[in-house]
Amino acid sequence: MGGSPARRTSGFPAELTSFVGRRDESADVRRLLTEGRLVTLTGPGGVGKTRLASYVAKQAARTFPDGVWLVPLAALGDEAFVPHAVADALEVRNEAGRPPLEVLVEHLRGRTLLLVLDNCEHVLRSCALLSQTLLAATDGVRILATSRHRLGLAGERLYEVPPLPAPAPEELGASAAEHFPALRLFADRAAAVVPGFTVGEGNQHAVARLCRRLDGLPLAIELAAVRVRALGVDQLVERLDDRYQLLTGGSPASAPRHRTLRSAVDWSHDLCTPQEQLVWAWLSVFVGGFDLAAAEAVCGGEGLGATAVLDAVAGLVDKSVLVREERGGQVRYRLLVSLRHYGLEKLEDIGEVTVTRRRHRDYFARLAAEYEQAWFGPDQVAVTDRLRLDQDDFRAALDFCLTTPGGAQHGLRLAATLWFHWVAGGTWGEGRHWLDRALRAGARPDAALTRAMWAGALMSLVHTRSAAVLASDPPHSAPPADAELPVPAPPPIPAGALGSGREAGFVVLTRVELACTLVSRGRAREATPLCAEAVAVCEAHGEQWARAWALRTLGLAHWSLGEYDRAAEHARACLRLPYTKRRRQSLARTLGLLAAAEALAGRAERAAVLRGAVDRIWHDIGGDPTQERGAGRRCAAERHARRALGDQLYERAHRRGGALSRNDVVAYALGELRRPTTGSAAAPDTRPLTRREAEVAALVAQGLTNRQIAEALVISQRTAEGHVERILVKLGFSRRSQLAAWFTARSGEG
Numbered sequence: 248m249g250g251s252p253a254r255r256t257s258g259f260p261a262e263l264t265s266f267v268g269r270r271d272e273s274a275d276v277r278r279l280l281t282e283g284r285l286v287t288l289t290g291p292g293g294v295g296k297t298r299l300a301s302y303v304a305k306q307a308a309r310t311f312p313d314g315v316w317l318v319p320l321a322a323l324g325d326e327a328f329v330p331h332a333v334a335d336a337l338e339v340r341n342e343a344g345r346p347p348l349e350v351l352v353e354h355l356r357g358r359t360l361l362l363v364l365d366n367c368e369h370v371l372r373s374c375a376l377l378s379q380t381l382l383a384a385t386d387g388v389r390i391l392a393t394s395r396h397r398l399g400l401a402g403e404r405l406y407e408v409p410p411l412p413a414p415a416p417e418e419l420g421a422s423a424a425e426h427f428p429a430l431r432l433f434a435d436r437a438a439a440v441v442p443g444f445t446v447g448e449g450n451q452h453a454v455a456r457l458c459r460r461l462d463g464l465p466l467a468i469e470l471a472a473v474r475v476r477a478l479g480v481d482q483l484v485e486r487l488d489d490r491y492q493l494l495t496g497g498s499p500a501s502a503p504r505h506r507t508l509r510s511a512v513d514w515s516h517d518l519c520t521p522q523e524q525l526v527w528a529w530l531s532v533f534v535g536g537f538d539l540a541a542a543e544a545v546c547g548g549e550g551l552g553a554t555a556v557l558d559a560v561a562g563l564v565d566k567s568v569l570v571r572e573e574r575g576g577q578v579r580y581r582l583l584v585s586l587r588h589y590g591l592e593k594l595e596d597i598g599e600v601t602v603t604r605r606r607h608r609d610y611f612a613r614l615a616a617e618y619e620q621a622w623f624g625p626d627q628v629a630v631t632d633r634l635r636l637d638q639d640d641f642r643a644a645l646d647f648c649l650t651t652p653g654g655a656q657h658g659l660r661l662a663a664t665l666w667f668h669w670v671a672g673g674t675w676g677e678g679r680h681w682l683d684r685a686l687r688a689g690a691r692p693d694a695a696l697t698r699a700m701w702a703g704a705l706m707s708l709v710h711t712r713s714a715a716v717l718a719s720d721p722p723h724s725a726p727p728a729d730a731e732l733p734v735p736a737p738p739p740i741p742a743g744a745l746g747s748g749r750e751a752g753f754v755v756l757t758r759v760e761l762a763c764t765l766v767s768r769g770r771a772r773e774a775t776p777l778c779a780e781a782v783a784v785c786e787a788h789g790e791q792w793a794r795a796w797a798l799r800t801l802g803l804a805h806w807s808l809g810e811y812d813r814a815a816e817h818a819r820a821c822l823r824l825p826y827t828k829r830r831r832q833s834l835a836r837t838l839g840l841l842a843a844a845e846a847l848a849g850r851a852e853r854a855a856v857l858r859g860a861v862d863r864i865w866h867d868i869g870g871d872p873t874q875e876r877g878a879g880r881r882c883a884a885e886r887h888a889r890r891a892l893g894d895q896l897y898e899r900a901h902r903r904g905g906a907l908s909r910n911d912v913v914a915y916a917l918g919e920l921r922r923p924t925t926g927s928a929a930a931p932d933t934r935p936l937t938r939r940e941a942e943v944a945a946l947v948a949q950g951l952t953n954r955q956i957a958e959a960l961v962i963s964q965r966t967a968e969g970h971v972e973r974i975l976v977k978l979g980f981s982r983r984s985q986l987a988a989w990f991t992a993r994s995g996e997g
Contacts, residue, residue: 258317258336259301260572266302267435267465268411268428269295276303276406280361280389281961283404284382287367287392290408292585293466293511296393297365299408304363304391309939312966313360313387321366321584322534322639324646326373331677333362333377335638339869340673340832342710347676348377352384354869359387359966366584367394375400387963410463414455429458432465436472444475453480460487466585467511473567474518487514512589519566522551526559527568527582528597531590532607535639536572536579544610545603574636604647608657611637611644615664622667623752625789628826634668641665645681649688656693659685663695666702667752671792673832673868675703698753705760709796712767713803713836714871717843717882755781755793762800771804778804791826795833798824802840811848815841822916828909835864835871841916843884851891852900853915858885859904860912906976936974943970947983948990 276299279286288296304315318336323329330347334340339354341347362381367374375398378390382402392398397405413429425431433454434446446454457480461467474483516524529546530537539557546556560580563569569580582590594600614637622630634641641661648658662681669678682696758781762774778801785794802817818841827833839861846854865871889897907915914920936944939960946956957967971983980986 257314257338258319259305266298267432269299269302272299272406272408273303273306276300276391277307279404279406280307280391283402284389285378285392285398285400285402286390286404286406287394287397288406288408289394289397291395291464292588293464294408294410295465296408298465300363300365300391300393304361307361310962311359311361311389312939312962312970313358315361315363317363317365319365320370320374322643323370324534324643326370327680328642328677329370329373329377331674331680333364334869335674336362338831338867341676341869342673342706342832344676344679348380350869351377352380355381355385355388357387357965358385359963360389362388362390364390364392367392367398368396371396371398374398387966411458411465411468413458413463415459416452416455419451419455427455427458429463429468430454433458433468433472436469437475440473440476450480453484457484457487460484461511464511466583470511470515470567473565509589512586515566515568516589516593519568520559520562522555523559523562523566523568524593526551526556527563527586527590528593528599529590529603530560530563530569530580530582531587531594532600532603532643533582533640534587534643536574536581536636537640538577538579541610541637541640542580545606579636601651604651607640608644608647608654608661611641612657612661612664615641615661619664619667619749623749623755623788623790623793627789627791628829631668631672634665635672649681649684655685655688655690658688659690659693660695663693663699666699669699670702670706673830675706678703702753702756705756709760709763709800712763713799714882716767716803716807717839717884719883751784751788752790752793755784755790755797759793759796759800762797762804766800766804766807769807771807774804775801791824792830792833795821795824795827795837799837799840802844806840806844806847809847811844815844815848818844819917822913828913831864831868831909834909834913835861835868838864838912838916839882842888843882846884846888846891849891851888852896854884854888855892855897855900856904856907857912857916858888859901860907860915861904862901863905902972902976906973936977940970940974940977943967944974944986944990947971947974948987950987 276286276288280303288300290296301317304317308315316336318333320329320332323332330351333351334347337351337354339350341350364374364378371394374392374394378392378398379400381388382390397403411429411432412427414427418427430446430451434444437444457471458468461471471483471487478486516527519527526542526546530542532545533541539560542560543553543556546559547553551559560569564571564580568586569582572579572581591600594603618630618634621627645658645661648654648661659682662678662685666678669675678699682699686692758777762777762781765771765774765777778797781797782794782801785791785797798817798821802814802821805811805817806814818837821827821837822834822841827837838857842854842857842861845851845857892900904912904915911920942960943956946959951959953967953971954964956971957964960967971986974980975983975986978986978989980989
């Protein structure tokens, strides 16, 4: 949301090692990004395309007011999921199951940002289509892609990432290690395993020879450097020379640098123990990160005990084959793309691809079933976060099911078991994709499919009926013609508030849906006890997602009855749930209900501020799925607030709400944040401007127009207008003259 400095970078992992060299290359790539809107970094595996792209993106972040976003594609096995991956990276939700590319175009139109599409070569056609569509439909989007092959689009700028230069013997000297990035990289990585290691007169000839042998490929150099803990540099060179003697029989069709990397990985593989080699091959079926329990499940199927798996994993970490990461306080591991592909080749060689992928599938099927049972309860947040971490491997398991003869039924069951992930996570479009694909592959409909489809349809029904009630004018007018149609009774709640989390969840959702149906038929009094029962069951289980729905429906019932203060009370109770504050769809719906209650309770300014926050949230996550596209349909309460305030005051309050941060808007909704000061040159200093906003403010103070500001900062006029508007809203001003006076006064104080 607005009101705080934009998140400049998103999706980029924390770098555990330093970025070495590449000054000229990064400058070249940044220049290309100013000249064209699509730049593709090409080169062999291990040359450092991803690292260079990440570095350039972070360096260029200030140029993109709407941020730079990494979209990792290496884990995708299906071209159809490229737009889904982009939507995931941008946190754009698609609850209605619309075509994801259509949702992306709508979301990105009018924004200025950089997308980094990483590892495009295996989904090249889909990446090209997505890039072509987004660039044609937007003005401010630029794309930086990494791929072993070009995308082949008109206007594409290509940059072949070169290897790191290594010195010839005659170029060595006292400062060679500083001037040649290959030597610096080796020294940096070797020092990580042997503290105090340096490249100097005594070893620089050997290090330079080794780096030349490795063609300056960063990944190959890093794999070699980790070996200095066990071998001296001279020994490393000698062993590598032996390896290269064997290369003469390699395929002449392979590019030299591909053979170099292959040799380096072969060499690293040969130095692993037989057990480590086997575990490396088995672990290659993971497309994303994994924890030790997952590794044990996939590697333990051939009689390898937990201790042996742990020892092998630790050995592979020591040899830099596995990357160790901490995510959410949990230790996880991953294979670099090149090393994963190598492991898959070895797995193919020993004929265990299918059996290992089957163990991988079975593990994630068990995990999905455990998550489904645990999700409706106190561990809901932890389950949600963990599932997002494992999302790529769930997709890989589903893909294996649906591309393996006889696996369609497994795929249907797995996709259906994850109903709560698709529905509650706002990604029902992806869930429908997997279910439909399983049915096309020959799966038979079963109880799991029925549950999933029912949950997805129920949530869609609640969305649209709630929106229709809020749009009615007046809200508690005569009931619709079908109001007297019978409404089925909900299933009874067994004693003990339901022991099974999954069954409790379906009982609660049934009550929410029936309550919403009753409200939409003008029978809100009958809906309130159903919601109260649902809330009680949720509280007994420590659950929050369904509780938020029950509280909002309860508030909707009171709103429909004209009891606006009670409706606001239930909306605020929903806002106090940590889940509601974490999930932007839930936050937007709750604030929307509260805004409607405040408007008809006579608090028009508060309603306008809250509505501004709601509109900004939906804008940020892909739009409200219940609103007719382009129809501009507004609820009765919003029209009421606009009439009470007048258009000018309403718009000012609406802009102020759109500029509030997520924490601030929740505090404001709960009555814990005072109304921001407006209309004075002495604007509050609690909301500092970003560096770019300060630059824009200085130009406004100089009297420049938006067009002149755009020319001065080399940005589009629309972007300049957006900056000025956000600054005015952030500081509580309504006129440029107030901003100019404030900035001049601040400059004088400085």
